[in-house]
Amino acid sequence: MTTSSTLTEKGRRDCLTGFDVEKVREDFPILKVKVHGKPLVYLDNAATAQKPQVVIDTISTYYMVENSNIHRGIHFLSLQATRAYEDARDKIKHFLNASHTREIIFVRGTTEGINLVAQSYGRPFIKEGDEIVISAMEHHSNIVPWQMLCEQVGAKLRVIPIDDDGELLIDEYGKLLNQRTKFVSVAHLSNALGTISPVKQIIEMAHRFGVPVLLDGAQATPHLKVDVQDLDCDFYAFSGHKLFGPTGVGVLYGKADLLEAMPPYHGGGDMISSVTFEKTLYNVLPYKFEAGTPNIAGGVGLGAAIDYLNGIGLEAVATYEHELLSYATEAVSQIPGVRLIGTAKQKACVLSFVVDDIHAHDVGTILDEEGVAIRTGHHCAMPVMQRFGVPATARASLAFYNTRKEIDTLVAGIRKVKEVFADV
Amino acid sequence: MSDVGQLYQEVILDHYKRPRNFRKLDGASRNAEGYNPLCGDKVTVYAKLEDGVVRDISFQGSGCAISTASASMMTTSLKGRTLAEAEALFASFHRLVTGQPDTAPGRVELGKLAVFSGISEFPIRVKCATLAWHTLHAALERKGQTVSTE
Known part of the structure; x- marks a missing residue:
């Protein structure tokens, strides 16, 4: 990542791409929806993307x-x-x-x-x-x-x-x-x-x-x-x-x-x-x-x-999403007991992961309580699950309207999953 | 307690992490396989019946916390029960997890299984909680084929 840390911490405008994510988010009415009283964090874009007002x-x-x-x-x-x-x-x-x-x-x-x-x-x-x-x-x-x-x-x-x-x-x-x-x-x-x-x-x-x-x-x-x-x-x-x-x-x-x-x-x-x-x-x-x-x-x-x-420009989108995926990959892989599935050099927008000893479905249910929408299961790719020896993965998939703050909410949610399961 | 806390109660997490009767049952007179395509949960239920009584019962498989704990607690609840009691317990359990009032005449005490009451707030997880039970039902009915929740 080449972006300076002071700017990235603001999480608003990426000086590298000139991409104003907060402005873009205004175009998507569904992003204002509350889920279980919390702001929706929609990270299921690979399943279907949200629709702009236009x-x-x-x-x-x-x-x-x-x-x-x-x-x-x-x-x-x-x-x-x-x-x-x-x-x-x-x-x-x-x-x-x-x-x-x-x-x-x-x-x-x-x-x-x-x-x-x-x-x-x-x-x-x-x-x-x-x-x-x-x-x-x-x-x-x-x-x-x-x-x-x-x-x-x-x-x-x-x-x-x-x-x-x-x-x-x-x-x-x-x-x-x-x-x-x-x-x-x-x-x-x-x-x-x-x-x-x-x-x-x-x-x-x-x-x-x-x-x-x-x-x-x-x-x-x-x-x-x-x-x-x-x-x-x-x-x-x-x-x-x-x-x-x-x-x-x-x-x-x-x-x-x-x-x-x-x-x-x-x-x-x-x-x-x-x-x-x-x-x-x-x-x-x-x-x-x-x-x-x-x-x-x-x-x-x-x-x-x-x-x-x-x-918006697909090139600006690709640059912004690449930076966001790098941020998410680093943040999620730092959580102990989390393993990424899919670590190709050339990647876009998909962060599939498993949490030690916790089924993806349980991860998904607890994240949903935090307003975070991810996909869990085999993602209509059962042979991929067999290849990696897992029954299912949790998958966060990004779009250009997602923010670093939302990734932080995802990470906090995964930490909560681990807390719930650490009780016994 | 939050909804998630209601769902993942200590007893459930305990049975998930340390499932009881988690083994193949030698000399089982009945068995069946269950599968939930939604999340990939798989379970095999074994039962040894004598004179219409569940003398022994066990399971194997892989699944989420809810399906594993449900299978584990099913085995501990059913050992020594008659077939009729087993079916009545399944009916009561099903009403519990789907949030229906349990006032039926054949109602039986759920005991520890009552811990699954939180499931009714999570309709998508009902299949997880009932997979082992549906599988057992198929084993007792001698249906012999794989049970699918879909």
Whole structure:
């Protein structure tokens, strides 16, 4: 840490980034909520992030003056709604630095994005005996869709191992790649460990075998600048609700040539250009993959969240959060009997830990009494828990509206947990 | 006492740190496994029945303070009880932890188990407190499959 101690002790304005956290907090009405009579300390951002007023207002305005169905109406409101929705798609295109808006497919969330690829790419192009590579730190949503595909087509799932710090063993990954490998799907940023994986290298290595790569960006998008062209990833999936937008909307980016070659995922309205009982012609991208009336307000709200985030600047966010995570890591690891799970060199925003002889669930209950919201359990990554030999961890996950003072409250809470359990 | 103090009473912490009857039971006539996917708690309950009486009972597994202490105190409360008494005790215990008034005709004295009354303030932890009991119930019913709280 290079920040001077006098300034950091104030905990308000970081002179290094010029990031005014107190001002940002004003944008999030929920941060004023009291929990058990105490100020909410929301450290469960990896589960879902809170929403700024501007996102809430955008959704509410959409329903008050724009609501209509899209892509079909000739009337004024339908055109308004269509424009708002397609504007959001354009914002997402810029956010990911995709080449075309037709590469941006609205889905319900990361999970649906991955399932879409597993089925629509996997079923036609992955055959018996082929291999799909994932990593040992994936969320269940990047494991189960591939297992389902493997069962359907007779392919095999191969898993890149991780080391004790929670870093991918890149040499082992290299050994897994071969002529049978037909797909690679890995997390950009691990939800359970906070590890940022060397995804550019992973993609390069896969492409040498002509293998497409999907990145699960659910955790990365709120914290890291993502450039799908620079990464050269073939698919990128993320969720709106972790990006300070609404639940029930997410995005799948895919390279246009791959998406063109894939059959639709769902059949229905909006994804067709003509239907007869003899033959249906599918719509063009991205609509081919968007059957049915979508979450229009959600898409529009996600656009507002991206505007908001751009206004703050993801680089300022990343710098501030990095400093906050360093502060939290140091403070939590100084508590006797606390062990961090996930100590990769490249990390963001996730602090997973276990307390000696105290189950994560008990830690979570006692912290909740202090107003501190963390996640406890297996974080939908049971293989990660098995890898580290723990049934569960406590996980504090940060966002740019969290403060050093809140980290201090977390630390005091963990000390209280130890006091409660020291009584006997 | 704070709510957390109500929950983590000394007796509970004692049974968590020093669980009683924490072993595999040789010659058990019944056993079942229980699992709480929410927190990863796992428990195996063993029971030796003779003439409709729980002659011996034990458990193994890993879990939070509430589930471990509940399993431990369940074993100490049930040894020597008839099957009917065991089921009645479970019913009373369930009413206690879910905050329902215990006025049913089959009501039995909970004794030390009353220490779990604080759970009713923490609905998310009811599953922790009842996991071992549900598992025992399955063992007594000879259901044989793994019990899940979900």
